[in-house]
Structure formats: structure tokens, C-alpha cells
Amino acid sequence: MPADPMAGDTPSNQGRWGGPSEPSSNQGRLGGAVSVFRELWHYRDLLRSLVSRDLAVRYRRSALGFVWSLLNPLLMMLVFTIVFQVVKPQSVRNYPLFVLAGLLPWNFLAGAISGATRSVTGNAHLIDKVYFPREILPLSVVIANLVNFLLSLAVFLPLALLLGARWNGWIFALPLVILIEVMIVTGISMMLAALNVFYRDTEQVLEVALTAWFFLTPVFYELELLPNQFLGIDVWRLVYTLNPMATLITDYRYVMLYETPIIRHTLIPFVIGIALLGAGWWAFRRVAPAFAEEV
């Protein structure tokens, strides 16, 4: 018998199949969710290793390393500031901080989603050989980007205070806003990672889609700039309702810069976040058994 205490509790669906259906299909929905988390817990070392590999790869052979994840948005901020202050002056006070508070959460979303989309196809050699919960691949990318985001916030927040941002109790709502974004990002990441296995078109379309999404999100402008009457449509309200990131980015600014309560619309991204996370995870699990023959 193995001396290893872990050996006994290896996840039950390892190599145990009853026909073409997935192994956990005869459990209740709730039982399925519990076993998913138990399995992920069992593989936490792998998740941690992949996250640190991801972070290490990102800064390998660059002299400035982590500094880049802050320097990059700073330079982008400079570009936007020049364009929108010099070329077309805006009324926003402290525009550089305003842009940065939008860019950091946006970069987290864009980086995580585009990385995660390639995560399964990019690790074909692992999927083919060993069994492990496939969720680990997109999840590790999301977590690595989250770590990066949190580190950049840790630098941004003191900087913002120094440059005139003001906080009140609502700063404590920041984790909630981050949590909602994480749910949205994870849900979309899982969906696209799975879709990309079957249709590599996904990663091509994604680039355009992310650019379009970026412009529909008030990262470098105030949402109020959008017309509230265009062909009879209230664009302003439409974007707030349909684009959860519009609400979230506004929330980030309110709590981090303006001592303002997060806006009432926040319930919508919260619900969208839960729905996306559930749907993304469910879809991913459903098709994951076919990954090994498709990648």
C-alpha cells in the first residue's frame, strides 16, 4: 500500500467511465458542484504551479519585470491624457487618475480572457497525456492576471491618495466590485477556452470583440458623453444595462477616487456575473471530456 496519505482520495472520475456520458452525470446538480470543488482542491498544487509559471513567463527576460504591469498602463494613461486633454479637452477633473482607474480593471479583463482562450489549445501536450481537471488551465490564467491586477492596485491606491483621490467608507466596497469582475471574467474565459478547442476562429474574433468592447466601456471617457438620444435609443442607458463593465468601471472610480457610493445598477453586473460563471463552468465541464481528441 502506498505510504502517501493523498493517494487514497484521488478524484473518483479518474479513468472511471460508464459509457459516453460524463462520469458525474448521474449525481445531483449540487453533488456535482461539490465534487468539482473537491477535485479542484485536490489539484491545488497544480493550480499554484501553473499560476506561478504564468507570472514567471510573463516577466522572463525583461529587465523591468513586474514594473511593466504598472508602467504599461501609465504609458497608456499618458497617451490618453495627451489625446483627450490636449486635442479635445474634457471636463473630467484629474483626468490621468480617471483613466488609470479604468485601465487597470480593463487590462485585467482583456489579459485574462485572451490568455484563457488560448489556455487549453496551448497546452495540448498536457491534456493528451495526463488526467487533471481541465478547468485548471483557464483558471490559472485568470488567477495569474488577477494577482497582477491586485499588485498594480496596491501601487495605484497610495498613488491616487497622493494625487488627490479621497476615500470614505465606500472604499471597502472595492473587494465586492473586484469579485463581480472576477466572476464575469472567469465565466467568459471558461466559455471561450472551450469554444476555441473546437473553433480556432474564436481567438481571431476575440481580438475584434475586445476592441469593440473597450470602446463601449467608459475607460477613457465618461459614460455621460454617450448620447441619450440616438435614432430614438437611449444609448447611455442601453450601455449601462447591457455592458456590465460600464457599471463596474464606474464603480471602481466612485470608490477609489470620489468617495461616492457604488451605483444602483451594480446589481445587474452581479447577476450577469453569477449567470456567466455558472453557464461558463457548466459548458466547459460538458465538453471537457472531448478535449483530448480535439486539441
Place this chain on the structure above:
Amino acid sequence: MATRQMPGDPSDAITVVSLGKRFDLRHERPTTITQELLGLLRPRRTEPFWAVQDVTMSVPRGGAMGVIGRNGSGKSTLLKMLAGTLAPTTGTLVVRGSLSTLLQLGAGFHPDFTGRNNVWLSAALLGIPEARMRAGFDDLVGFAELEQFIDIPIKYYSAGMLARLGFAVSISVDAEILLIDEVLGVGDLAFQRKCEARMREMMSGGRTIVIVSHDAHAVRSLCDTAVWLDRGHVRAAGPADEVVDAYEASSLGEGPGTVSRVHAADVDGDGLPDDPDDA
């Protein structure tokens, strides 16, 4: 279909009942753009191919079974189903106990990382607990004979060094059932001996082992039973010696020893060029 009642003898580590795997091969013929666009509307034409069909076998706990057969006979497909990376199309598969795969030489290794980092990553991939890895790390590096090079990126390693590191990580796995796919026979002769000795040690520790190989020697010396796969079907099963003898006799025409070289185009020894389907 799914059976709640597990088939097979509960003292077996692995039970496989009429297992089958069908791949739908897509034919990608060169087409014109118009045809390509029209094709988007129609379902892609596929041809079913049974890589493994109607395989029934069992491995007793503590047993060592070899799976032999020519290239394309379905050995690796079978192993992947046992490992849980491929879902079977038909049949039932029951694995009783924790299971691990001996990775084919350093899958998961990243060229830019040091040997040390790669060992940790591979260990996590194989599900080796960190505490065990920490305790066994120096032994592992010693086994791979890489003490001097463990902290340099593996892109500077020679092929032999990589192979040794991959094998050393693999054998640190401590699962009840081990699946081994052609990982034997790496490195020089001395290292191979060491590997075989290590395998025997693991087997005497009560582990169940399934070895997939076309190396008849390895199967004969390490396994007590064997299954010979031929085009996805079980052609023979039983004591390892007998099955390997039959397999060698078939591949070499007249039996072991009598034919030392076979013309590449006439492997089945019938004097005629081989049917391409045989390959």
C-alpha cells in the same frame, strides 16, 4: 451505458468490459473557395474509425500487465482511456484505486525554466503532494544524475539529460496503479538498468502496473500477463511469455531467432508487399 453496479471482480485493480473508441476522421480534401463556403452549411463528412473495439480484460491488484502490438494497433488509445484523458465510445471501464501516468519524457517541461522549476511543475501535474516532493527532491536529482545542472534552464540540457529527468520525476509518483507508456529504455545502458531495478522495486511494493510498449523485451521481463492488440482488437491474452512469443512469431514471420532482418515492406513475411492497411 452507465452502470451503478460495478462490473468485474472487486479484487481487480482494473476491469474493462467490451471497451471501444471510435474516432470520426475528417477528410480534408483540397477544395475551391466556393466549395469551402458551401461546405460550411453542410455537416462535415466524417468516416468512423474504431481505434479500439470490444476489448475486455482485467488486471488483478498487484499485477503487472503488458500491452503489446504494432504501431497503430490501439495501444495508446487504450492507455489514454485508462488514464482518463479519452472518453470511451462504448463499454465500461472501472479503475479501483488512485492512478497515475508515467509521463512520456518530460511532458509539461518548459524550456526556459530550470530543471528544479520543471520538476516542481511536473510533480504538480502528476498529483505528487508537495511535502513528499520536498522530502524526495535530492534523491530524485541524484537518481537523474543531474546534481550539477539542476539550476540551469533545461533548454541547455542534452536529450539524455532531459530523458533522465523526465523518468526520475515519473517514478516519484506514488499511486496504487501506474500506467507506463514507452518510457522505458531511456538513457544509456547503466541508466536503463537502474530504471528497471526501480520499476521492480515499485512492483514488489504491491502496485498495479500497466505497461504499453512495442518493446517485447521489456514486457517479457517486467510483466506477468500480457495483451496483444491488433487493429484495435485483442488478438491474444494470457501469460506474458506466451503472448510475447506469439506476437514475435507473427511479426517476424517464422518465430524468434530464425529471421533476424525483415524487409521493411514485407513485415508480415508472406513474400508479398504488405497491404498498406497493415501499417
